[in-house]
Amino acid sequence: MRSPLANAVEAVLFVAEKPVSRAEIAKVVGGTPKQVDAALLELAEGYSGTGLRLAHDGDDWQLVTAPEQAPAVAAYLGADRLRVSPASLETLAVIAYRQPVTRAEVEAIRGVNCDQTIYTLMQRRLIEERGRRDGPGRPILYGTTWEFLECFGLSSLDDLPRALTPEGTVPEAEAREVGGSSSP
């Protein structure tokens, strides 16, 4: 039976899409670095004979697929399509059409928490920070990247297609009103 700490570390590494340092793991799971070391060792041993592996580069740790599963992974990932979830695509759409925007503005438009999707899009280099908005807390502004344009085959942001609803084109003024409702 695995220790509770090892399970917490596993869950964190599972959702992380980049290597996580031992110190950060310790902070979020609430353990000492030494306990985290033991948990990581426990996990690494547990993954033997499964489809996953625990990889590390120095003190940075990451869950990856086992090398021998490369054919299945390649078969799944093989098709040339963008690897983002529908939720991330929605967040990306809001940022692409409204940039620069803050996280709170994206959430006001989507109506749901966007922490994880913004994090994922940053990891994928589809969005980036664009300075900060004046005002309380100086929230971070997000915009799309050069990789975003390349990924979608756009020569510039002006090439973004106009949004269509079943009723027809959304008047830009109305759309702006919706999006702007949360910003001062």
Add this chain to the structure above:
Amino acid sequence: MRSPLANAVEAVLFVAEKPVSRAEIAKVVGGTPKQVDAALLELAEGYSGTGLRLAHDGDDWQLVTAPEQAPAVAAYLGADRLRVSPASLETLAVIAYRQPVTRAEVEAIRGVNCDQTIYTLMQRRLIEERGRRDGPGRPILYGTTWEFLECFGLSSLDDLPRALTPEGTVPEAEAREVGGSSSP
């Protein structure tokens, strides 16, 4: 020891950006649907006592974190808690246990207009449209989403909390009849 097929399925689900259907899993790992079923069962059992869970909505499968690890994962992602009003929870309860249902059916059961709560649940991505019911007006049918399962820490709809009311107080057939009485 896990079977090679279960490990391949695990690796594919790990890299997938959205739930994967049994048919697609079978295609990429090169097994029959029956073998895939066995592999999924094997995985689900193997995750017991770990930080991961195998969740499914119908034939679509996804790897998620174990609900009890939510504090550590939320701390890592900086996610905050979803809040749903009692009125919306009632509408959600009707939809979750009766899906797919129409708005009129939900209203017949709750005894109040449910326009606003359905809209709110849609916006929170907790419910979605599931086609239309045959018959006059072809009313929209609603069902729950993956986000619903995730937010409530359910591995599948079979995990829905069972009624605490003593068995047999309300015959389900009778209840259904009442619920359906507003639709032809």
Add this chain to the structure above:
Amino acid sequence: MLGNEGPSVTVEGFDGPLEMLLQLVEEKKLDILTVRLGDLADAYLARVRALEALPAGEVASFLALASRLVLLKARSLLPALAPIANEDEGQTEEELRARLMEYAIVRERAGALGDRLRSGERAFHREGGSAVDLPPRGGEVTALAAAWSRVLALAARSREEDMVSPGERYSVEERTDEIEAIVIEHGEVTFTALLGAAPTLGWAVVTFIALLDLYRRSVVDLEQDELFTDIVIKRKVRAVPETPA
């Protein structure tokens, strides 16, 4: 049907007529299976009268149930009372009881779901992708536009629900450091100045908590000449108290 009359109403904890009736049954500790619903007519009517602040249209659904209860009461008093010719289905006690019991189950399930939500035991998915760092590719611009349309369609209606509206999240830790830096640099600052031109509630709360923390740690002194005037935050100089007590 009861349900199609008027918008949802939440007054004094009542979300609708069925909930009001169910609450009566529970308060009086009656058995939902055996209670004679007609007996509740008077108590129910008294509650409906208390809803006088409601617009007439919104009371309609409460009144519809009230009239049904009164009819049931009349029937129990005068067993010979024949069903009225144009009476539609759903008027008998059994049918109303069945609806009430079904509603009770819904409320129980909603409560169970609410408990789950409050426990915070939720799952998280992985957004996917291989560990190998590849540049993103294969994006479909039509899919992106479709996602945007979907978001706009869902955002098109105003939100009235009592859910927490999204706002910026601030860190008390960061705010504390910021204020400390300001006080060290300028010696003093007013609370109004710290709040800025258009503070949000969250920002004000975080600023205030940060100030209390600084005060507790004796980093700053707080001064207020009169009630409701601006608070002046001064750097606390050790051993040399700046403010006479």
